[in-house]
Amino acid sequence: MKLKDTEELNVLKAQSLKLIEARLAKEGVDTKNAAGLVRHILVCGGPGCHSSGSPRIAEVLEEELDRAGLADQIKVFEPGCFGFCEKGPMIQIHPDNVTYCEVSPEDVSTIVQEHLIEGKQVERLLFMDPNTKERFAANIPFYNNQLRIALRNVGYIAPENILEYIAADGYQALAKVLFHMTPLEVIDTLKVSGLRGRGGAGFPTGVKWEFTRRSEADQRYIICNADEGDPGAFMDRSVLEGDPHSVLEAMLIAGAAIGSSQGYIYVRAEYPAAIHRLKIAIEQAREYGLLGKQILGSDFDFDIELKYGAGAFVCGEETALIHSIEGSRGEPTVKPPFPAQKGLWGKPTCVNNVETLANIPPIILRGAEWFAKIGTEKSKGTKVFALAGKVNNVGLVEVPMGTTLREIIFGIGGGIKRHKTFKAAQTGGPSGGCIPTKYLDSPIDYESLMAIGSMMGSGGLIVLDEDDCMVEIAKFFLEFTMDESCGRCTACRVGTKRLHEILQKITEGRGTLEDLENLEKLCNIIKDTALCGLGQSAPNPILSTLKYFRDEYIAHIVDKTCPAGVCKSLLKYEITEKCVGCGRCAKQCPTRAISGSPKKRHVIDQERCLKCGACMEQCRVDGAIIRH
Amino acid sequence: MCNSDSPNEFAQKLDNYIDSLPNKKENLIAILHYAQEIYGWLPDNVQWHIAQKLDIPSAKVYGVVSFYSYFTMKPRGEHVVNVCMGTACFVRGAEKLKNELENQLKIKAGETTPDNLFTLETLRCVGACGLAPVMIVDGEVHGKMHEPQEINEVLAKYRPEG
Numbered sequence: 001m002k003l004k005d006t007e008e009l010n011v012l013k014a015q016s017l018k019l020i021e022a023r024l025a026k027e028g029v030d031t032k033n034a035a036g037l038v039r040h041i042l043v044c045g046g047p048g049c050h051s052s053g054s055p056r057i058a059e060v061l062e063e064e065l066d067r068a069g070l071a072d073q074i075k076v077f078e079p080g081c082f083g084f085c086e087k088g089p090m091i092q093i094h095p096d097n098v099t100y101c102e103v104s105p106e107d108v109s110t111i112v113q114e115h116l117i118e119g120k121q122v123e124r125l126l127f128m129d130p131n132t133k134e135r136f137a138a139n140i141p142f143y144n145n146q147l148r149i150a151l152r153n154v155g156y157i158a159p160e161n162i163l164e165y166i167a168a169d170g171y172q173a174l175a176k177v178l179f180h181m182t183p184l185e186v187i188d189t190l191k192v193s194g195l196r197g198r199g200g201a202g203f204p205t206g207v208k209w210e211f212t213r214r215s216e217a218d219q220r221y222i223i224c225n226a227d228e229g230d231p232g233a234f235m236d237r238s239v240l241e242g243d244p245h246s247v248l249e250a251m252l253i254a255g256a257a258i259g260s261s262q263g264y265i266y267v268r269a270e271y272p273a274a275i276h277r278l279k280i281a282i283e284q285a286r287e288y289g290l291l292g293k294q295i296l297g298s299d300f301d302f303d304i305e306l307k308y309g310a311g312a313f314v315c316g317e318e319t320a321l322i323h324s325i326e327g328s329r330g331e332p333t334v335k336p337p338f339p340a341q342k343g344l345w346g347k348p349t350c351v352n353n354v355e356t357l358a359n360i361p362p363i364i365l366r367g368a369e370w371f372a373k374i375g376t377e378k379s380k381g382t383k384v385f386a387l388a389g390k391v392n393n394v395g396l397v398e399v400p401m402g403t404t405l406r407e408i409i410f411g412i413g414g415g416i417k418r419h420k421t422f423k424a425a426q427t428g429g430p431s432g433g434c435i436p437t438k439y440l441d442s443p444i445d446y447e448s449l450m451a452i453g454s455m456m457g458s459g460g461l462i463v464l465d466e467d468d469c470m471v472e473i474a475k476f477f478l479e480f481t482m483d484e485s486c487g488r489c490t491a492c493r494v495g496t497k498r499l500h501e502i503l504q505k506i507t508e509g510r511g512t513l514e515d516l517e518n519l520e521k522l523c524n525i526i527k528d529t530a531l532c533g534l535g536q537s538a539p540n541p542i543l544s545t546l547k548y549f550r551d552e553y554i555a556h557i558v559d560k561t562c563p564a565g566v567c568k569s570l571l572k573y574e575i576t577e578k579c580v581g582c583g584r585c586a587k588q589c590p591t592r593a594i595s596g597s598p599k600k601r602h603v604i605d606q607e608r609c610l611k612c613g614a615c616m617e618q619c620r621v622d623g624a625i626i627r628h
Numbered sequence: 629m630c631n632s633d634s635p636n637e638f639a640q641k642l643d644n645y646i647d648s649l650p651n652k653k654e655n656l657i658a659i660l661h662y663a664q665e666i667y668g669w670l671p672d673n674v675q676w677h678i679a680q681k682l683d684i685p686s687a688k689v690y691g692v693v694s695f696y697s698y699f700t701m702k703p704r705g706e707h708v709v710n711v712c713m714g715t716a717c718f719v720r721g722a723e724k725l726k727n728e729l730e731n732q733l734k735i736k737a738g739e740t741t742p743d744n745l746f747t748l749e750t751l752r753c754v755g756a757c758g759l760a761p762v763m764i765v766d767g768e769v770h771g772k773m774h775e776p777q778e779i780n781e782v783l784a785k786y787r788p789e790g
Contacts, residue, residue, distance in 0.1 A: 047755035051762070051769035085758030231714035234755030269661060269698050270751065272767070310657055310696030313752075327656035328688075329695040388716035388757035395758065426715065462715045476718055480752070486695070 002289030005297040006175045009166070012288075016167035020157060022094045039074040039116070042092040044155060045241070046081025046396075047234060049088035050273075053105065054078065057089055060108040068112055080242015082155040083396040084142050087127060098137045100125040130392070130414070142393050142412055147374065149382050150198075150235075150358040151398050154242030159277050162284040165245040171290055173364035177253050178298045181364075183213065186257040190360070192368035194380030199225055199316065199353030200431065200457045201533065202379070202446040205360075208350055211340035213258045215348035222254045222263040223344065223351045225321060229268070229313040230429030231480065233460035235384040236354035238396055240267065240274035243358065244281035248304060250357035252295070253364060255302040258350055263304040266321055270311065278306060313430075313484035316458075317532045318343075318351040320486065331488045332532035353458070355384055375401035379445030389426075389462035390417045402443040405435065409463055420465040424548070428457030430477045430484075431537035433544025434470060453544040455537070469566035470549040471556055475503040477541035481534065492535030495526040499542060508569040511557040520546060565627055568611045575602050578624040585615035585625065638666050642674075643681065652682050656692055660699055669703045705740040705747040707786045709733070710764040714753030720760040725773050726750065729763065732780060745787065 003009050022040040043049075043058040058076050065071045082090050087101035091111075098121055100111065107125060114120045126135040127142075148154075157164040165171070177186050191206030212220055224247055228236040240247065251263040267275055282304055285291040293301045307325045314320045315330040322344050324330035343349025359381060363371045372380050379401040385408065388394050392414035399408060405425050409415070416422050424434040427444075433454035442448050446456050464473065482496040502519050505511050523539035523546075530536045546553060555563050562570040575585070575594075579601040586594040586602060593609045596602030604615070616625045645662050649655050659678060664670055670693050679686035693699045711717075711726045730736055733746050740747040756762050759771025763782065770782050 047769075048758040048771075051754075051756045051759055051771055085756075088758060229752065231718075231752040232716045232757060234753065234757065237755050270754070308658065308661055309698075310661065311698035312696050324657065325654075327654040327692070329691055331695075386755075386757060388760065389719050394716070394760075429715070460715065462719060464719060468719055473719075476715070 001287070003296055004289070006179060009171060009175055009296060012163070013166050013169075013172075016163040019161070019164050020167045023156060024095070037095060038072075039096070040094045041074060041076045042082075042094070042155070043076060043078050044082040044088060044090045044092075045078035046083070046085065046088070046155070046238060047241075047273075048085035048394075049082070049090060052089050054089040056105050057091065057103055057108060060105045061091075061112070064108050064112045065116075068117065070112070070116060074116060077158045079157060080154040080159055081238040081396055083146075083151070083238075083398075084140070084393065085395040086393045099127065099140060101127050142395065142397075142414070145403070145407060145411055146398050147382050147400050148398050149362055149371075149374075150239060150355050150384055151242070151396070152362065153246060154238055157243065159242050159244055160280050162245060162281070162288060162290075165243070169361075169365060170245055171249055173361035174249050174252050174256075174290070175296060176364055177256050178296055178300055183257045183259065186253065186364070187213065189364060189368045193363045193371040194368075194375070194378075195356065195359055195363060195371065196379065196446065197353055198355035198359075198383065198456075198458070200428070200455065202456060205352065205356055208340060208352070209254065209258055211338070212348045212350040215341050217348050219262070219347050220258055220260040221344045221347055221349040222251050222258065222260050223318075223321065223325070223349060224251055224263065224265040224357055225316065225318070225351050225353045226265055226267040226271075226274070227309045227316045227321060228271075228354070228458060229316050229484075230458050230460045232388055232462050233386045233429060233458045235386055235396060235459050237271055237274055238384075239354050239358050240271065241277050244274075244277045245285065246358045246361055247278075247354055248281055248285055248291070250352075250360040251304060252290070252302050253360055254350060254352065254357075256300050258348075260350075261301045261303070263302065264307050264325055264344070265304060266307045266309060266315070266325055268311075269308045275306065275308070282306070312486070313480075314486045314532070314534050317534055320532065321351065322349060329486070331486045332534075334531060355459070376443060376445045378447055383444070383456065383459060385427075385459045385461040387413050387461050387463070390420065390465040390468070391415070391463040392417055401445045404441050404443055406440040408444075408461065409440070413463065416463065416465050420467065422463070423466055423468060424464045424470065426454075426462040426464060426473065426541075427460065428455040428537075428540070429460045430480045431455060431533070431540055432457045432460075433540045434464070434473065434548065435544075436548040453540065453547055455540070467564055467566070469507075469562050469564040470545040470552045471503060471507055471562075472564075472566050474541045474545045475500065475507060478503055478538070481538040485535065485538075489529075489531035489535060491526045491529040492531065492538060495522060495530070495535075496538050498522060499526075499539065503542070506553060506556050507562070507567040509556065509560045509567075511553075513554075513557055515557070516546070516550075516553060561628065571611045571627055572606065573604055573609060573611060573613070573615060573625060573627050575604055575625055576623060577601060578621055580621055580624070582620070584618045584620065588614045588618045590614065639677065641666055642677075646678075646681055653684060656682065656684075656689065657696075660689075660693060664699060669700045671701070671703075703740070705744045707745060707766050708747045708749060709783070710749050710751045711737070712752070712754050712756070712760070712762045712764065713750045714757065714760075716753075716757035717761040721774060722761040725761045725763060725779070728776050728779055732776070732783060746783070 043054050061076050092099045114122050127140045187209050195205045196202040312330045315324045317332045318339050320330040320332040339349040382398050384398045426434050478500040482500050485492045487493045502515050523543050526539050581599040591608045593605040619625045675689045679689045737748050756769050762771045
């Protein structure tokens with residue numbers, strides 16, 4: 001059914017509202033009077049929950065409901081990511097608004113019997129605060145200080161049903177743009193809202209749209225950059241899988257504002273679920289006349305095609321991405337000319353990241369002023385972070401710009417795993433840096449992160465603790481950029497390799513103090529001379545660790561030790577006089593490097609020791625085996 | 629990935645796909661994706677064939693294939709084991725997991741076992757950071773892989789019985 005005008009869209013919205021009615025309790029709408037409402041069970045379909053068995057839970061739920069004769073009163077859905085990956089697989093029951101954590105297929109029959117039939121909450125599956133032991137059915141502390149704009153529909157609507165998106169105000173912003181706003185008004189709205197690119201660099205989105213619109217041409221293109229390649233970042237994936245229509249709607253709005261009739265989504269081939277959902281969304285949008293010719297009865301035509309990446313990090317850089325869409329090697333080229341002037345097939349092209357796009361429909365609907373009120377002076381709105389590493393609550397969090405790292409890591413994130421000590425937070429992936437304890441209280445926005453030697457990047461936030469070696473972390477990122485360097489410019493191709501070699505030398509205990517000077521010198525040369533953003537930012541992990549954790553580098557070089565106990569070549573295992581001679585360690589040693597008579601102190605042959613640490617793991621006497 | 633079709637049928641399928649595309653040259657990457665899906669890898673003769681069919685230099689095809697890590701010019705084993713080397717997995721012991729897999733499979737990352745059963749590879753982040761460290765076998769994610777015993781049990785599921 002093709003929608004012919006806004007009226008038909010509104011009728012469809014009114015009809016579709018009942019699809020999500022049961023879930024509106026979460027939004028504060030009174031659903032108590034709606035007796036006889038069909039109940040909804042949402043089973044988190046995010047990557048984490050999916051991998052730990054949520055599809056099986058949904059399956060068992062359907063079977064159990066069928067057996068209990070409840071199948072027509074209770075519906076099971078698999079929406080996108082709930083965000084609280086640590087406690088997955090999770091399910092939510094609406095309108096009761098109860099969330100259950102770490103659900104296994106074996107728990108399903110209890111949930112059906114106790115919750116759905118007897119009306120009692122299953123206490124043991126509710127979230128428990130690890131400190132106060134308090135249980136929460138709703139309002140779990142993890143979500144308390146979050147504000148979901150880009151993720152507003154993720155984990156809430158069924159992503160494979162366009163009607164649910166329409167019920168949740170979907171395509172209303174497009175209708176507003178087509179019939180009540182001029183293209184310049186749309187661009188102005190974005191400029192006033194202060195929205196900046198969420199892919200990393202933070203360029204103002206409205207300005208980018210204006211540049212593209214100003215370039216004279218018979219065709220312009222809109223590209224959605226969904227080539228999320230930062231290791232440890234999965235926010236774009238969650239939007240694509242959980243709310244694909246919001247990306248399509250934003251691209252349509254961009255098309256109308258910029259004067260383009262063709263869009264491309266460049267998505268990683270490694271995200272098959274996202275590709276699947278996008279294909280369904282595009283098909284449904286075409287079916288309802290929201291893509292194609294004369295959209296909603298206007299004179300605006302627009303269509304979207306999917307293009308697949310093939311595993312090249314550098315393709316996140318816009319000029320490289322454009323070459324890749326054209327079917328070539330994804331090598332970046334010098335800017336200017338900017339894509340806004342000369343991009344895909346030589347035509348003006350606007351490239352926006354997934355998260356940036358997901359923010360646009362609410363900005364159009366609720367107004368620039370609403371958005372500009374959120375955040376800090378220069379960074380407006382919210383940012384989604386993929387919080388991971390040594391933190392208790394791993395997950396996807398969306399917070400207003402200006403939130404401090406402490407609030408994210410110790411508030412939402414629940415602190416450091418196993419009561420260890422926080423050492424640093426790594427933001428911005430391979431282009432970013434490590435932020436030490438002293439900056440835990442500085443508000444996060446584009447400028448403040450740059451000022452302390454890191455960057456927003458796409459939003460990976462990895463928490464490091466006392467057991468992480470900062471030299472090793474820098475080496476890890478350099479290995480990544482060295483691998484992913486496209487090879488076009490010497491600064492990056494050769495430079496990252498030399499940097500990696502020096503770091504290798506240091507972690508093996510062969511470094512000299514002169515190496516540190518050379519590291520810094522080379523880092524700055526690469527920063528100044530590399531062709532694209534990937535190369536220019538490649539030295540950041542080294543520069544920031546050198547700045548804040550120089551003592552660790554010095555310990556590796558001068559004392560020949562690794563303070564965190566990570567760098568194997570610098571480790572030494574020794575058995576102390578506390579040894580009782582039980583022989584457990586000797587049995588476990590893979591190279592038989594441990595010898596000694598029963599009930600006597602054993603010794604480790606350092607020549608044969610692999611430094612695997614198996615002996616220490618086996619030892620039951622505190623302090624009998626030490627590592628230094 | 630691989631099926632029982634004969635090489636001729638593969639070639640026919642590939643040709644049909646290429647013929648169905650309106651713009652051929654700009655779809656080189658999509659064509660290579662398709663070819664790798666049916667052949668399992670991209671041997672020289674397939675690259676040559678695509679170049680001829682698209683009327684572009686074979687150097688261009690090779691240039692694209694060798695640029696992107698998703699494309700492989702080596703045949704893979706029946707099952708592909710991937711270790712996630714994303715940052716979250718790295719700080720939670722991905723290196724140890726990789727070493728253990730190399731140990732158990734007796735091959736290095738990037739290699740295939742002599743019986744053609746397993747290929748071991750690494751990749752960057754599958755977005756299951758809550759389960760770190762993770763290994764992925766034929767697209768199925770196995771999380772919190774710390775113990776050699778658990779790793780062995782996962783691999784055993786993919787070994788032929790007996």
